[in-house]
Amino acid sequence: MPAVAAGLLSLALCTSPSDLENRAARFVGDQFGRIGRNAPQLDPQLSAAARILAQRALEIGAAEAAKMSSVSEAVSRAEGSDPHPRAFVVRGSPPDQALATFLKRTDLNQDAASRMGIGAQIANNSAAIVALLSIQKAELKPFPRSLAKPRSHELCGKLLLPLQAPKVFVTQPNGQVERVALAQDGPDGFCARIGFPVRGRYSVEVIGQGERGPEVASLFRVAVGPPASLEASTPMLEPKTPAEAKRAILARINSLRSADHLSPLESDPILERVAQGYSERMASENFFAHVSPDGLDLKSRLNKAGYAYQVAGENLGLAAGALAAELSIEQSPGHRRNLLDPKFSRIGIGLATSAREPANALVTEILAQPASAPGADSLEQAYRALEKKRAELHLPPLKRDEDLRQIATEHAQRAVELGQPKAELPGSSLQERLSSLDDVSRTSVEFFVADSPAQVANSQSLSDPRHDRFGIGAVRSDSSKFGRGKYWVVVIYAAARDHPSHSRARR
Numbered sequence: 001m002p003a004v005a006a007g008l009l010s011l012a013l014c015t016s017p018s019d020l021e022n023r024a025a026r027f028v029g030d031q032f033g034r035i036g037r038n039a040p041q042l043d044p045q046l047s048a049a050a051r052i053l054a055q056r057a058l059e060i061g062a063a064e065a066a067k068m069s070s071v072s073e074a075v076s077r078a079e080g081s082d083p084h085p086r087a088f089v090v091r092g093s094p095p096d097q098a099l100a101t102f103l104k105r106t107d108l109n110q111d112a113a114s115r116m117g118i119g120a121q122i123a124n125n126s127a128a129i130v131a132l133l134s135i136q137k138a139e140l141k142p143f144p145r146s147l148a149k150p151r152s153h154e155l156c157g158k159l160l161l162p163l164q165a166p167k168v169f170v171t172q173p174n175g176q177v178e179r180v181a182l183a184q185d186g187p188d189g190f191c192a193r194i195g196f197p198v199r200g201r202y203s204v205e206v207i208g209q210g211e212r213g214p215e216v217a218s219l220f221r222v223a224v225g226p227p228a229s230l231e232a233s234t235p236m237l238e239p240k241t242p243a244e245a246k247r248a249i250l251a252r253i254n255s256l257r258s259a260d261h262l263s264p265l266e267s268d269p270i271l272e273r274v275a276q277g278y279s280e281r282m283a284s285e286n287f288f289a290h291v292s293p294d295g296l297d298l299k300s301r302l303n304k305a306g307y308a309y310q311v312a313g314e315n316l317g318l319a320a321g322a323l324a325a326e327l328s329i330e331q332s333p334g335h336r337r338n339l340l341d342p343k344f345s346r347i348g349i350g351l352a353t354s355a356r357e358p359a360n361a362l363v364t365e366i367l368a369q370p371a372s373a374p375g376a377d378s379l380e381q382a383y384r385a386l387e388k389k390r391a392e393l394h395l396p397p398l399k400r401d402e403d404l405r406q407i408a409t410e411h412a413q414r415a416v417e418l419g420q421p422k423a424e425l426p427g428s429s430l431q432e433r434l435s436s437l438d439d440v441s442r443t444s445v446e447f448f449v450a451d452s453p454a455q456v457a458n459s460q461s462l463s464d465p466r467h468d469r470f471g472i473g474a475v476r477s478d479s480s481k482f483g484r485g486k487y488w489v490v491v492i493y494a495a496a497r498d499h500p501s502h503s504r505a506r507r
Helices: 002-012 017-034 044-059 062-066 068-077 095-102 242-259 269-285 298-304 322-330 333-339 376-392 402-418 430-435 453-458 500-506
Strands: 086-092 115-123 126-134 138-140 151-159 164-171 177-180 184-186 189-196 200-210 213-224 309-319 346-353 361-370 440-450 469-479 483-496
Touching: 017 044, 017 095, 017 115, 017 126, 044 062, 044 068, 044 086, 044 115, 044 126, 062 068, 062 086, 062 126, 068 213, 068 322, 086 095, 095 126, 138 200, 138 213, 151 164, 151 200, 164 189, 177 189, 177 242, 213 333, 242 322, 242 333, 242 346, 242 361, 269 298, 269 346, 269 361, 298 309, 298 361, 298 402, 309 322, 309 333, 322 333, 322 361, 333 361, 376 453, 376 469, 376 483, 402 430, 402 440, 402 469, 402 483, 430 440, 440 453, 453 469, 453 483
Parallel strands: none
Antiparallel strands: 086 126, 115 126, 138 151, 151 189, 164 177, 164 200, 184 189, 200 213, 309 361, 346 361, 440 483, 469 483
């Protein structure tokens, strides 16, 4: 019993912000030590940012203070540059209750951190405590966060291992992203002179190349112009409609790719439908994950949509608005790697509002390189090769059937996705679709993987006199088993119900 009383007394004595910060900092360090991790070091810039957020939590609410946009703005105002620190915000009344709630947290040590910021504020018998945890990836020399008028300023710093090959990017007030040339890059660090040509708000990013791709090492904002002129200027206004938001996200992504000398992504209607459907499902079923509750992943969703692709990736973002969600995606190393992957050429963007948290936007981005369809000339070669061989066999010519061509094409796409050039595939509706054709009595399906569509001329079913029509579908794709640039060709033959040869066969 005395130990309990002493604990309550120690909480009650924490009546100043500094008392709360000291207790919170010791607790965070103990939580890391408890699982054998090094305790993060207190960082003055992160602590200053945490105090800004604690004040915001008292004025507006803990949830608002914890938003990524609020955290990024606070870090920048505090002259920090950590791109995406994890934020833990607690608010309570009286102040000792806020501390007691903070000391019950068990999630502070879930991820590694090299430094932390702890901030607390007290007002009207209420207190807010904020912890910011981050892994330092770069060391930057002091850089102004506000300029009275347009001019340039030199940014110097050093990436921390394992990051290397620094790149500096600046997002202009109009949203355009530009890459800044490095004036110096060596073992001692890098320097780049950044121009701020017009009034407004800028974002500065330092990117480093990690073991698994590009990572944001530093991020901060710079305001240019008198404070009064910036009041009406926000870093990024959220679009008013979903269509506008999708266009703005695509423009933002392509601006990033352009700054990194990559080709722009093109919107793909099938990917758009899949992405939109998944955003809506996450919103209605209250989950946020790359795998749905019933176990469907991106590959399953694309297969279900009949989309043939060589490579594909998926980004998910959740924030107060669509563009805020896009910014959170860009700051994730894995997601940013998808955005800047030169293998992707198409994208579909889905946007929905979370049912559980109406202010939050759920963004799904599906990026892919589709399996390329052969040109019309290549497909024509296949048709002509079969027609020529059919004539050499002294059999009646076959009619080109558009329905059969469409079914054959979709089956070829499905085969590429599964890596199985077969007439029968798991989950395929091929036979069902063929049997549903009213004027067809029998069909035959053949599959080829060839260097040219014209190589289907050795088709065995071509010699069946009962066939009177056919359709060809082809997809060109790379395969680890069959090689690069191969044509996956499906030929479907059919006989009409009233075909003379078929009538004779029945008799």
